[in-house]
Amino acid sequence: MSSKPVEVGFFGRLLRAFRGGSTGDAARERVTMASERRGELRVPVELRVALRFESIDDVVHSHTVNLSEGGMFIGTRSPRPEGTRVQISMDVGGRQVALSGIVVHRVSSAAAGRHPPGMGVQFVELGDDARSLVDEILARESAD
Numbered sequence: 001m002s003s004k005p006v007e008v009g010f011f012g013r014l015l016r017a018f019r020g021g022s023t024g025d026a027a028r029e030r031v032t033m034a035s036e037r038r039g040e041l042r043v044p045v046e047l048r049v050a051l052r053f054e055s056i057d058d059v060v061h062s063h064t065v066n067l068s069e070g071g072m073f074i075g076t077r078s079p080r081p082e083g084t085r086v087q088i089s090m091d092v093g094g095r096q097v098a099l100s101g102i103v104v105h106r107v108s109s110a111a112a113g114r115h116p117p118g119m120g121v122q123f124v125e126l127g128d129d130a131r132s133l134v135d136e137i138l139a140r141e142s143a144d
Contacts, residue, residue, distance in 0.1 A: 042068040043141040049074060052087040062118075067137060071101060071122040079106035079119035086121055090133070097133050100125040 044066050051060045051074065065073040072088075080086070080103050088099040105120035126134065 040068045040070055041138065041142060042066045042073075043138055045137060045141045047090055047092060047137070050089040052089070053080065053084060065116055065118060067134065067141075069134065069138065071104070071120060073118055073120050075116050075118040077109050077117050079103070079108060079117060082106060085124075088121070092133060092137065095129070095133055097130040098127070099123055099130050 045064055047064045047067070049062055049064060049072075051062060052058065053060075060076065060078070062074050062076045065075045082103050082105065084103040086101050086103060088101060090097050090099070101121035101123050103119045104122045107115050107117050107119070109117040111117075
């Protein structure tokens with residue numbers, strides 16, 4: 001899985017263009033190329049998440065920037081190193097789910113540029129409840 005983050009505003013403009021919005025053919029072509037490179041659709045969505053790392057006391061509260069079937073990009077000014085395992089808790093519409101992942105990409109605040117600082121997390125374990133919720137979110141957000 002390629003784990004380069006996508007700026008929410010940029011992705012939103014490209015997604016609208018791909019659906020026939022006003023951004024034009026060049027943007028539609030970029031969305032198609034990005035989808036082929038990643039192999040899965042990413043949707044911009046902001047969800048509150050609690051991240052637990054090495055110890056039970058090492059908890060960070062943050063938000064997602066985008067979500068795909070295979071992972072999410074989490075906005076944070078203190079991204080963890082690649083290879084760091086993370087336990088993610090989300091409460092979406094009263095449904096509490098837990099996910100396991102590994103940091104596969106990081107964007108530091110200094111290197112952020114046009115992308116927000118944060119880290120790309122690839123899902124390692126998704127239970128049935130978590131998979132169902134991720135699928136529902138992707139279906140809902142990609143339909144908007």
